[in-house]
Amino acid sequence: MKTSMLLAQLMLLLLALLAFQKKAIGQNQNYRISGSVSDSVSGKYLDFITINLMTDRNTVIKADYTKTDGSFLFSGLKPLPYEVVIVGVGYKKKVVKADLSKSTELALGNIQMTSETVGLKEVTVSGTKQVIKQEIDRISYDLQADPESKVFSVLDMMRKVPYLSLDADNNIYLKGNADFKILINGKPSSMVERSYKDILRSMPASSIERIEVITTPPAKYDAEGLAGIINIITSKKVDNGINGSVNINERFPFGGPGVGGSVSARLGKWGMTAMAGGSVYNIPETYNTVTRITNSSTPTNLWQNSYNISKSRSGYIGYEVSYEVDTLNLISGQINFNGSKSSGTNAQWSVLNGSGEILQQYGLDNRNSGNGTGMDAALNYQKGFKADKNRLLTFSYRFFRFDNNQDADLAISERINYPLPDYRQLNDQSFSEQTIQVDYVYPYKKLNIEAGLKAIIRDNKSDFQYRQFTENSSDFEVVPGLSNKFANMQNVYGVYNTYQYNLKSWGFKAGARLEQTTMNADFISTESTMKQNYLNVIPSVSISKKFKKHNSGMNLGYSQRIQRPGIYQLNPFVDRSNPNFERTGNPNLRPALVHDFQIGYNRAAKGSLNFSGGGIFFTDLIFPVSVYDPVTNINRISFDNTGTARLFMANLSWNYPFTKRWNMNVNARAAHGKVHGTVNMQPVTNQGIMVQTNVSSGYRFEKNWRINANLNYTGPSINLQGSSNSYLFSSLSVSKDVVKDKLSLSASVNNPFTKFRQNYRYTSGPDFEQTDYRREYFRSFNVSANYKFGKLKDAIKKNKRGIRNDDVQN
Known part of the structure; x- marks a missing residue:
């Protein structure tokens, strides 16, 4: 830590010395x-x-x-x-x-x-540089126009993107919802399918062009993703040459070193883009406590405290290639690999009291590890037509797979009324997917028609084992009743049709998607099966109107979306790493359904303004449900289609240049949510106001110096059975272009006035109340160097249509 602090101080000192260097007076100053x-x-x-x-x-x-x-x-x-x-x-x-x-x-x-005359497809809503753009069904944030992209990772920059927010654990929320899909260059990628946080915090924002938030996904996208789609654009421009960027960074006292970058090349008819990166993310010791009070016929009081340390390593590499056979035929492909490893220790002390005496006591030492690998490969063929080059026919195939293995060794000590022996948990999961897709785009005068067919074949598998230590063998032996093998086959067949019609100041986009889903689940060890079959019709409508005055416009949208449960929610593996709290999936889950209405206004004059409001209505919503068992004194947390909910919200994005050197940006969201559900056969209702606000301001000095400040407030959040506390996040960054448009040095501090964050989560049921408290490191320092090479010219030609599997929850 001392070495890292010294590096930060040296970096800041170097930047300060450069800032105050005397301005050279050359012979060409006149x-x-x-x-x-x-x-x-x-x-x-x-x-x-x-x-x-x-x-x-x-x-x-x-x-x-x-x-x-x-x-x-x-x-x-x-x-x-x-x-x-x-x-x-x-x-x-x-x-x-x-x-x-x-x-x-x-x-x-x-x-x-x-x-x-403002076009219907896109209107700029940034008063100085094109930082934010509003289209008929989405809004985008240009990272290259934000100097802080040289300092932070893609995950850090998500705080500034309209409609997006991050909680204290760096989980992303789109319009307050954690159910969305992330695409890379409009396509699914294994890099963000399994654990997006590991990859996005190792991906330098300087390697990304923009982030699109598709708030009203058209029918060409799969129906899944209750909140919408996040599309990360990395493609670069190059003409018969090479260009790219490399970023090296360090974060401490938590986090670690990271490196990442991208390179693009074009050689005649060949175009290639590669991106790679990796990072170390270490979390020093954190402190947790859990208190649970039950009010059943035999009231109890559970108190637990624990100390945790974790380490993780992650990396990714991706490659795209295209070959332009002629002006009408294009072949392209991609392949991506990613992996991660983690390890951690947890030392826990647990005491259960009742009737004025200790009912149970034990110490728990948990040593856990995990590793995951993922890959995907795709091949696309795009056919144009001489009569109209915007008419396109595309055939696509994609294979995707990831594996995730978890292992935990748990040793019990200082027992009072705790007879169970030491045990091990192993859970090996795998997910594979094959997709075949055909898309057709037919423009006719002011009308643009899109249609397509798609088939997705998925195979989910899990082999979980509970091994118990036996003194006879002095070894861990499998307990059959607590172990199982689970296989889940899911096939999705879809067809869609979309129409977009453009008038002088109006734009209309409407379509529908028909999806048939079949699912077969097989519990191999217990020789039991489960089948589901359902059909969904998913409509979407977007309308835009542009006004000449103030370069303004309005957007109106409606979409219906579904949430199919993922393998983590379906997998019946029971996590017993905390003996008093068991966590498991539910293979009987059904898809949830949502109706999303929204209206927005945007204006670009000296400053820019984007305001939107709307309502979201959920049925069969999938919630984690915690039920207390008074016989075993265990809370069992699983998933269920227990919820209906409604959410009214307002979003604001405002950018204003006070001077040519100083500007400010505000990104805010306010919502009122109300949730109904059933917990342990009793009705439960929870409601409240949720607020997230990000205020950032930057000032550009002479000699290519830039300073930025951010203040982020996240209010309490609510769910079916509880809420969490609010928190305030702040950061200050400084950057300097040492070699203009080539080499830049940056440094930042996050939460300089708060070393630790106090995180509270409150949960209640019909017969219990629970408080989870976690103290974790909050203050951190970042230093980075970013180098760009090559020149940006004509864009590498890529397929305009390709596979987008956005129908499974993250």
Whole structure:
């Protein structure tokens, strides 16, 4: 830890020394370009218009904003020919030649900007740079436009994306819901199928172009994902060359070193993109307590405290390749590998009291480990047509698999009324999937038609064993009654049809998806089976209206979604790592259904505003349910289709440039939720207000220095049987471009005033009340270096349609 602190101090000292270095006065300081910008119709001078000074169409030398009188000035230039590129929200881009090779000063005069009719597919809602974009059914956040992408991981940056929030355990929520699907470049990836947190916190945000939040998924996407879809775009642009980026970072006292990056290349008709990374994530000792009070016929009081240490390693590598046979035929493929290993120790002390005496007491030493591997491979063929190159026919195939193995050794000591011997738990899980898909896109004048067929074949398996120590053999032997082998075959067959119609200021998008699901579960050890078969019709509608005034617009959307249970919820493996709390899955779960209504308004003037509200209604909602057994004094936590719920919410995203150097961004959500369900055959209702707010502000100094501050508040959350406490997250970061557009150094501190976070979770049932308290490290320091190489030019051609399996809960 001392070494890491020293590294951080040296990094901050280096950045400080660079900040105060004297400005060199070169021989070319008198070469200047000046001008002003105004509206071509009203003649009004325009402020906060982006001005880029370029030596060619790909190299920006300087960038600035017009002042309140519309003027701009570039000085300290070299005697070269330049291009001045002027970009303003709601105006057509303007390019003006500026040749300084023959004079020391060039006045371009008044440059008039022409209004641009806003397209239906996309409207910029950022007043300075295109940080946020609103489309008919989604909103996107441009990470390359946010300087903090050089400091943080993709997981850290999720806090700033509209509709997204993170809790204290870094779990992502989309519109307050943990059920969503993550795609990479519009496609599923094994990198984020099994454990997205491990991968996203090892993935540098500087390697990502943007994050899309698809709030009203159209019918071409699978029906699963109650809240929507998160699409992470990593693709880069390159023309007959190579470009990429590499990021090296360190986080302490919890976390560890990490490295990641991406590289793209194009050689004639071949295009290739690769990304790789890895990280170490260590959590020093944390402290937990559990208190449970029961009010059955024999009241009891359970008290547990424990100390935990965990270590994990994760890595990923992905590769995409495409070959352009000719202008109408394209072949592409991808392959991804990822893996992780974890280990941990848990020392627990447990005391159960009742009637003024100790009913049970024991000490528990739990040493656990786990490892997982995943891979997926896909092949796509895209056929265009001479009559219309936007007409596309695509055939796709994908194979995906992951394995996850868990092992825990548990030793009992200092027993009072605890007769069970030491034991081991093993749970080996595997998941494989094959997908075949055909998509057809047919544009006709202002109407765009999409249709497709899809078949998904899934195979889930689990082999879980409970081994008990026997003195006769001095070894651990399998207990058949507590062990089983579980196999679950699930097939999904789908067909969809979507229509999008564009008028001058209106856009309409509607479609429906028909899905047939069959499932066969087999408990091999107990020779029992279970079958399910259900049909779902899933509609979706999106409407957009654009207004000329203030470059604004409105969006209206409705979608119906389903949540099929995943293997973790179905698997009947019983986790007995805490003898007083057993956790298991439920193979009898049915899919949950949701109706999602939302309306939004966006505006882009000097600042930007995006506001949306809506309601979400759930039936057969899958909830974890905790039931207390007074005979065994054990709480059994499982999943059940016990819930109906409704959620009314409002989301706000606001960006405002106070000056050309200082801007602020606010991303907020407020919701009122009400949940009904059944716990232990008794009705339960819970409701409350949930709030998440992120405020970030950045200031750009001279010499390519940047400082950013973030403040994030997450209010209490609620579920069927309880709630959790609120918390405040803050961070401060500083970055410096040492070599412009190439090498940057960054440092940050998270929660500088709070070393530990106090996390409370409250749970109750008809006959018990429980409080879980966890104290964990909250303050952390980050240092990173980011290097970019190559030039960005024409985009690698990729299939516009491909497999997106977004129908299984994360």
